Amino acid sequence: MYRLKDIATFIDAELIGDASIKINSLATSFNAQKDQLTYIASNKYKADLLDLKAGAVIITKDLLEDCPTNALVVDNVYLAFAQITHYFKQQPTYLDGIHTSAQINSKNIAKSCTIGAHVVIGKNCTIGTNTIIEQGVIIGNNVIIQPNVTILQNCTIGNNVFLSVGVVIGSEGFGNALDNQGHWHTIAHLGNVIIGDDVAIGANTVIDRGTLEDTQIHSGVRLDNLVHIAHNVSLGANTAIAAGVTIGGSVTLGKRCQVGGGAVIASHMCLADDVIVTGASTVDKHLNKGHYTGFTSISLHSDWKRIQMWLSKLDKITQYLNIKLKSLKGQ
């Protein structure tokens, strides 16, 4: 908890309003309550000020006259947000061994595991060699965790979950703010990862925690090996994602989606329920229910070179043809 005046000092902001209010945490502009601080990154989101219930908001000067709550005025809102996240980040303690406050209701736990403070592990779980479970993690019943898995602080795992070797759950999201000098400032990710029941996750797959809210892997999801799930992603129930898929930040997939291996889904895309994406495709649009594909079929290298040459001129070819056809018509 910080007083708003302390936060203003931390991020070097001009404070307009009640400097004494207490800020317990950060939240998105939609969800922020009286004890929370939020931010409006640009004038594009000006309308969000209307329903704002936050105790305070980081904004630029030009939004001040429409601001219904206490304001922290800065030049670079996103940068100020990045800076303040670190004050609300709980630093994990890299202890070794099993913390005395951990509640472990299963016997099949490798002695080489590291289990942090206040971890809860349900019944009939198996936890493999060298696995690391940080403080505050909650694990359900009948969970099998293979060796070398790392679950970072405060994430939640449901029942009947299977985590393969080398899985990382709750890593920091890839969020960075640029300053005027072109330097990146890391955003500390304050959300967690919430994994439902009956989920299976493949080897060396990584799931980042959310920025302010949680990354969500709903029940019945299947993830293959070497998959990247970025911050704030939500995967609907029974969605299956094959190996080597890269899913960008804040992507939403509906229920029963199937994504083939090596596909890339750009940040902020929304896929409805029952979307099928062929492997190796690039999803650069929101998608309704259906089967979608997007890649260049393989061909002999010599053919491909000619095709790519014409492809790069497709624009000019169509122009040229239009002119030709017109001139022929006019003959």
Place this chain on the structure above:
Amino acid sequence: MYRLKDIATFIDAELIGDASIKINSLATSFNAQKDQLTYIASNKYKADLLDLKAGAVIITKDLLEDCPTNALVVDNVYLAFAQITHYFKQQPTYLDGIHTSAQINSKNIAKSCTIGAHVVIGKNCTIGTNTIIEQGVIIGNNVIIQPNVTILQNCTIGNNVFLSVGVVIGSEGFGNALDNQGHWHTIAHLGNVIIGDDVAIGANTVIDRGTLEDTQIHSGVRLDNLVHIAHNVSLGANTAIAAGVTIGGSVTLGKRCQVGGGAVIASHMCLADDVIVTGASTVDKHLNKGHYTGFTSISLHSDWKRIQMWLSKLDKITQYLNIKLKSLKGQ
């Protein structure tokens, strides 16, 4: 070992034939012998019934009249197969330390390694810090295993092999059967990974075990970092695969193939000997000997937008031109 009547109970099947026969293991329809159970997933594979030597087969009712052996009749064959695999899966014991039954003929073994029951390690091997070798793994001579490698149960490693940091060998394949409610049921993978001699494998690369038979990495293969090799894949001798490649299930590559970084090879594709695939290509066809490529060359974003617009209309452009040309001809 189970009696066929027990298996019928496990998967809730109607048993037609000799309920008392012993089933020792599962096998593909091509290879299954008298003490083995197999399955025919759909009518498409009806012809496989002709030469079937299996002790029993899981089928649907409509294949029953052509079935030459004992039958387990179910509605959803693939789901029943998924369920029964778990009864034949050996659960690893996640011990810590080095099991007394392990035969280790090398001295340069880090003390932090975990080595399971009946593991055999040849001469002149080096095994790095925190590496985990599960029960039944066989490792040849002159093998260098870097830190943090995990080799799961019963896999085999030849001579002169190099495994880089974080390699995972023998993880579960990505095979799942859907039930009527749209829930996935994991298939337990009963095959192993067999790695030949003189193989080198890059950091954080993952090789899944086979479903019923073995994933095979033949002698002289080179794999770079962060490569995914799915279940049942076979890589021919001296094939080289660069970083970030995703190879789907049951893919076969011949000898001396070269696959560039970031390529994706769809499940079930067959590549002959001496196939070269340019990096970033998507292999969606079987390929004979030759050099193949398939991706969109990079261009200025503004050019690309126009090209993609015309590309998405290529179908209509060609139609329009045909009509235009005909009408011009008719002038």
Place this chain on the structure above:
Amino acid sequence: MYRLKDIATFIDAELIGDASIKINSLATSFNAQKDQLTYIASNKYKADLLDLKAGAVIITKDLLEDCPTNALVVDNVYLAFAQITHYFKQQPTYLDGIHTSAQINSKNIAKSCTIGAHVVIGKNCTIGTNTIIEQGVIIGNNVIIQPNVTILQNCTIGNNVFLSVGVVIGSEGFGNALDNQGHWHTIAHLGNVIIGDDVAIGANTVIDRGTLEDTQIHSGVRLDNLVHIAHNVSLGANTAIAAGVTIGGSVTLGKRCQVGGGAVIASHMCLADDVIVTGASTVDKHLNKGHYTGFTSISLHSDWKRIQMWLSKLDKITQYLNIKLKSLKGQ
């Protein structure tokens, strides 16, 4: 250190010149000094002989007359180079625990860490559970290393660096020479990885060491999860690379570049300062400052099939149209 005559024996070369000179290390033809050995892989690089300052050079017979220094003459230069690299490779000792010669100036070090000989760790660092730091690694101040990270021998990490779970720094590059029988011979990588200040690296990302010189990650760089950085790559200051990107060997990126998730950059490409590459693009050209894209947009599978059919015929379509237009003109 070896005498040149010893090296000639190791690689079965004909020695022309002073057999007694001492060779301390290997170097590129541009940088090699009197106590160093280099190689000229093919006649294409014949001009490099002109300014050669190396103590000796591995060449083929036909370059001998232009050779200004001691020569080791072989049939397959690249293969001979691959073989000799192993004689100059320092084999790490996979000890467990913390070596007495390590200088550790921070307290927050997990007991399960392995820290090699002559490692230096600066002030105010945190090093997570099971992390492995090999001999000769230098780490600056205020560095946070999460669990399960592996930093291989002699790499250097600057100040204020953040390494996420499962990061591998200093793995062997993917360099292999073919012999006449089609067998690959691994090149031992003798360079290191040098990481500047204020760098953050995502989970399970891998950075290979250089072949003869160093892989360089300059200050302010941001790497997301599951990124592959090959040998000899140089990433300019404040460059940001999103998840699942594959960067081939000897690629150079300038300052402040941004590469979207799942992109592939082919070996030897040079990207200037301030290049932006959209995610999922394939970089197969050198790029000047600007925003570039190259992938096939996703569409309904049925549309995509038609488009790909026409695309594969683009060559023939344009030919056909040219003929048609000419014949129409001639009517």
